[in-house]
Amino acid sequence: MPRLTDIRKQALDEMMKEAFFEATVAVLNEHGVEGMTMDRVAAAAGVAKGSLYRYFRGKRDLLEFVFTKVVDPIFQAFEELAAKQQPAIELLSGHLEALLEHVAKHARVHRLLFEDDAAHGLLQPSERRTSEAAGRQMATVFQQGIEEGVFRPQDPLLLAHMYLGLTKGVLQSRPPLDEPEHRKDVHRLIIGTFLSGIATDKGRVAFDG
């Protein structure tokens, strides 16, 4: 039964990687990105340092794994939503909902990998890739919205960057996201602002004038 053994082996591998993921997060939590050493990760995982290198080619590899593990679900959630062929605004809304939920669940890690901005040195490439991928993904929504006539015609990629930037800005101010109502508030704030702006009628007049 080499087949079964292989499967089992693969499963074990996955479990190990999972363990390393959690160990890494724990270390990141306790020592920050600068203090994340392979020694500490191995110790946190309860294995010898050498073993780490059986599962990851190096530190960069490990961090990319962690990064991906945190980021990927958001992309997948989007893909799932997009598959449902909804109107752009609902797509946007649904995606934001999923995003906020995800951030709420992985608050600690998010803070470390995104807000504190400290890991970026080590995973710049994958970071940029991610950021760009997210931009492209969102751009399709805006493209769709423009076609639907609900968004003003504009470069969709630029819109995506603005939207993502605005969202990141809100998240960087660390609003409470634990309770569903909190998330609802933030959701309304982001979508409302991005769709309708912050100006009153008076303000809009002042601006146009």
Next chain:
Amino acid sequence: MPRLTDIRKQALDEMMKEAFFEATVAVLNEHGVEGMTMDRVAAAAGVAKGSLYRYFRGKRDLLEFVFTKVVDPIFQAFEELAAKQQPAIELLSGHLEALLEHVAKHARVHRLLFEDDAAHGLLQPSERRTSEAAGRQMATVFQQGIEEGVFRPQDPLLLAHMYLGLTKGVLQSRPPLDEPEHRKDVHRLIIGTFLSGIATDKGRVAFDG
């Protein structure tokens, strides 16, 4: 003539610091923040490593100098504008104009320190301080705008973060900023979006519905 000598000395000091500034930027450019070592900066500046330490107390000091040199003008521009007692929207507009001009002038450095998000590990304290200071500064504008009745009443600090995030998002997509018209376009895009949102009337109906 100790007076003249002193002045000359001070001028030389400034020139050295300027040279180190450029050397640091060059190293950051080539090796990223993680690869920015004192050795490399010294080599790039064409001096011995020890000399660096005559002008900066340490790596952190050097990086803060670079960071400040890039960031401070924006804050100062804001202060100058704010002193003029203008309406909030004009203040916002003026600040963005100054910002875009500044970014255009220091494009390379900006990319390194802000977009790539990479220097943050080493100057997190000053970085976070800066980010928060910028937030607070902008918040006063939004507060004023709310009082003027041109912005919808909302947490000014949150508005500031959204605005800054959105702006950062746009800059991250690296729009051309060399020509004044380019900047005008980006300016219009940001202000317009933030004040009026991206939705058409139809979109707004769809959203409210």
Next chain:
Amino acid sequence: MPRLTDIRKQALDEMMKEAFFEATVAVLNEHGVEGMTMDRVAAAAGVAKGSLYRYFRGKRDLLEFVFTKVVDPIFQAFEELAAKQQPAIELLSGHLEALLEHVAKHARVHRLLFEDDAAHGLLQPSERRTSEAAGRQMATVFQQGIEEGVFRPQDPLLLAHMYLGLTKGVLQSRPPLDEPEHRKDVHRLIIGTFLSGIATDKGRVAFDG
């Protein structure tokens, strides 16, 4: 058999530390304390510098290890003697005997750490501690002797310092200590001088007069 492995591991650790001890002594011998660098110790031990740090937390740690290794046995010998509840003079005598034997055995290291007075900069704390501890330890002997009526009443701590100083003085003149008779001679000299002084009757008269 984790038991055996652990023991073996511990033994290996001890051997490594022992090797570093000897390497350190060799380096101290050749380059003096100021010239004792971690590089040189590692080189003398024939290992990479990094390995040193697996066994010692730092330079101070290493030096303290060496120092302790040399000094501790003397203290322990004293404790053992003191436990035997002997008269003060025999205690003194016994301690000196043990000390001379110990110095004979570790002549080279002693010269480095004590006579040359050179290591002290780096281990001043532990040195001073040691010196004071030795003083206190000996003071109890003199206190006991005073109570027994065999020593003239005087500040015991001062007596201890005098005794230790005198002994150190003798050792600094590097008397031969290899043979038991040599040690016997030195022993007699020190004890005799400290107990009865160096003056003849005539000298005593001259002094008192």
Next chain:
Amino acid sequence: MPRLTDIRKQALDEMMKEAFFEATVAVLNEHGVEGMTMDRVAAAAGVAKGSLYRYFRGKRDLLEFVFTKVVDPIFQAFEELAAKQQPAIELLSGHLEALLEHVAKHARVHRLLFEDDAAHGLLQPSERRTSEAAGRQMATVFQQGIEEGVFRPQDPLLLAHMYLGLTKGVLQSRPPLDEPEHRKDVHRLIIGTFLSGIATDKGRVAFDG
């Protein structure tokens, strides 16, 4: 008048060296031996670092100058005393008196150069030379005393080392030396102990027995 100029020059040189002496002592006082850098000495002396090197060939040279300046007077005092052709005991007594006075006057420096034992790394050669010179010097006294019949016949050099060691031991316990009476007490203690020992008659019996 090149003659006068030369003399003046030499005098200036002496004054400079004197200033550096005091600056060095001040630095040693404030920062310890490990913290005594040429920079600090120059700053303390109020001159440029480069000037230091006009008067001293290097750090070792400077430290030797300071050391000598502190130690030499004791030797000279001895020479002066010795020239007076006194009995050995009075010579010893007179020398100790001068020594205690000297130590009292230069207490701070002494502590740094002798007790703290930290400078020795840098001036080991001159230190050893000094220690040996002192030994030889004192040995002549003991030799004389033996010839006078006031000291028991014994290796004079060994006696000298014992005497100096005992004295050093007393000084290391930092007895008060400010007042003449204090010094008198210490003087009596050292001379008394070294000449007559610390044993009572009972103790002597116990020892001989």
Next chain:
DNA sequence: AATGAATGAGTGTTCATTCAT
């Protein structure tokens, strides 16, 4: 003769990576 900026070898220490067991 004085200055102090420049030098650069050297210091202790860290840590990602390798590899013999």
Next chain:
DNA sequence: GATGAATGAACACTCATTCAT
């Protein structure tokens, strides 16, 4: 396959010494 000891390149930083001005 796991281990963890060994490695050694790198790093930030210091400071005695030199030398152009």
